Amino acid sequence: MHEVEAYRLLIADVYELAGVSRRTSEDLARSAGQTAARWHVLSVVSDGPRTVPAAARRLGLAPQSVQRVVADLVASGHLEAVDNPDHARSPLMRLTDLGRSAVDELFARSADNRADVLARAGVTADELAVARGVLRKLVGALRD
Known part of the structure; x- marks a missing residue:
């Protein structure tokens, strides 16, 4: 299979x-x-704290x-x-204690589901690390 076709898939x-x-x-x-x-x-x-535009890029969504x-x-x-030392008009968004508690609860609620999915798929942590590495390389190349 050609690389371009493999990329599309x-x-x-x-x-x-x-x-x-x-x-x-x-x-x-x-x-x-x-x-x-x-x-x-x-x-x-x-x-860690992020600006709205940085969070939007990470999520692949429009900043609005x-x-x-x-x-x-x-x-x-x-x-x-919180103040952003790099850009006065684009504050950093940071979790509060309530936000940390909420995200921790969400991660805990999803852990069993995610573990079940991974077990049914037969995917290992090493395989996920390799897949993530490939995806991060592609993201980097597309952003350059």
Whole structure:
């Protein structure tokens, strides 16, 4: 198979995986009183403060749609805006204690489901690391 065709098939599979995963995430989020959109933003910010545009890039979404979710999370006390030393007009969004608690609960609620999916798929942590490495290389090349 030619590399370009393999790339097209990989991207199609990534989109399909994202769609199926999003539907599963919506059900899990609802059981915790959240939405998948809120969960995704909380998750992206869980490893450190990010600007809205940076969170949007990570999620592959338009900044305007992420801004609406961020505004909701700020209003509910899950996120807070902090000064950004690199850009005065684009604050960093950071988890509050309530936000950390919510994302930890969501991760805990999803752990059994995700472990079951991985077991049924017969996928190992090493295989996931290799797949992620390939995806990160492609993301880097597309951004350059």
